[in-house]
Amino acid sequence: MSSIGSNRAHWNRISRGYQAEHDTQIGAAPRLWGMFSIPDAQLEALGDVTGRRVLELGSGAGQWSGSLAADGATVVAFDLSEAQLAAAAARAGRPGAGGFSRVQGAAEQLPFRSASFDVVLCDHGGLSWAPPRVAVPEAARVLRAGGRLVFTVASPWLEVCYDDAADAVTTELRRDYFGLGAVDEGDGAASYQLGYGDWVRTLRGAGLIIDDLIEARPDPARASGYAVFEPPDWARRWPAEMLWIARKP
Numbered sequence: 001m002s003s004i005g006s007n008r009a010h011w012n013r014i015s016r017g018y019q020a021e022h023d024t025q026i027g028a029a030p031r032l033w034g035m036f037s038i039p040d041a042q043l044e045a046l047g048d049v050t051g052r053r054v055l056e057l058g059s060g061a062g063q064w065s066g067s068l069a070a071d072g073a074t075v076v077a078f079d080l081s082e083a084q085l086a087a088a089a090a091r092a093g094r095p096g097a098g099g100f101s102r103v104q105g106a107a108e109q110l111p112f113r114s115a116s117f118d119v120v121l122c123d124h125g126g127l128s129w130a131p132p133r134v135a136v137p138e139a140a141r142v143l144r145a146g147g148r149l150v151f152t153v154a155s156p157w158l159e160v161c162y163d164d165a166a167d168a169v170t171t172e173l174r175r176d177y178f179g180l181g182a183v184d185e186g187d188g189a190a191s192y193q194l195g196y197g198d199w200v201r202t203l204r205g206a207g208l209i210i211d212d213l214i215e216a217r218p219d220p221a222r223a224s225g226y227a228v229f230e231p232p233d234w235a236r237r238w239p240a241e242m243l244w245i246a247r248k249p
Ligand SMILES: C[S@@+](CC[C@H](N)C(=O)[O-])C[C@H]1O[C@@H](n2cnc3c(N)ncnc32)[C@H](O)[C@@H]1O
Pocket: 004, 007, 008, 011, 026, 057, 058, 059, 060, 061, 078, 079, 080, 081, 084, 105, 106, 107, 108, 123, 124, 125, 126, 129, 130
């Protein structure tokens, strides 16, 4: 069953609180990846976007969109939630953020012509909150030949070690690896996870070439504003996130 309606309602409901809690960290500097806000300059995932047409898939408040627009890209911030897009609208053109357009819709069915973007970027956005087997082929469709899909999602390690009751990431295997799929986010909302082999098959099945999988290791001083990690240095011992870089031939 589709989670589009429930995910939209979920993000509309939590948007204000989520931004109050996380916007300062996500937008603390340009181009920060993931839960630990690791600079792109350190990971070297994205590179120069000057003059590129970029789609941010599940843009939230558009922290990435504003940064890339300021760097000379033409950016579309795309999101399912009107509340999140309203937060993005408030950011566009603010000091440090370039102007960017905003489009509402679902990653499952993108309202864009094929081959219309040079880069599709996603940081825990549409590829975490829509079934990847549906959303990845859509992202691939809207990329032009030579275009890149660059995205962060939680790692299967994090997912299988997550203790729902304690709301913390632990060192115990709590969930089966095989059969990872929809993760219940409450109120009928769902996020999605795949095992490593399924990610590879999903990306390749969409006609993409995988250039890299970066398993970022946060510096000891870099804390996550999202999950509780027990022990606190968990993400220095196991990869909490995956940063995939794929290309359309
Ligand atoms: C965790 S936020 C990611 C945005 C930003 N990078 C951040 O970290 O806050 C997840 C975003 O995905 C959006 N989203 C959820 N389901 C979606 C879908 N099916 N298609 C597109 N966006 C979706 C939500 O509205 C939300 O803004």
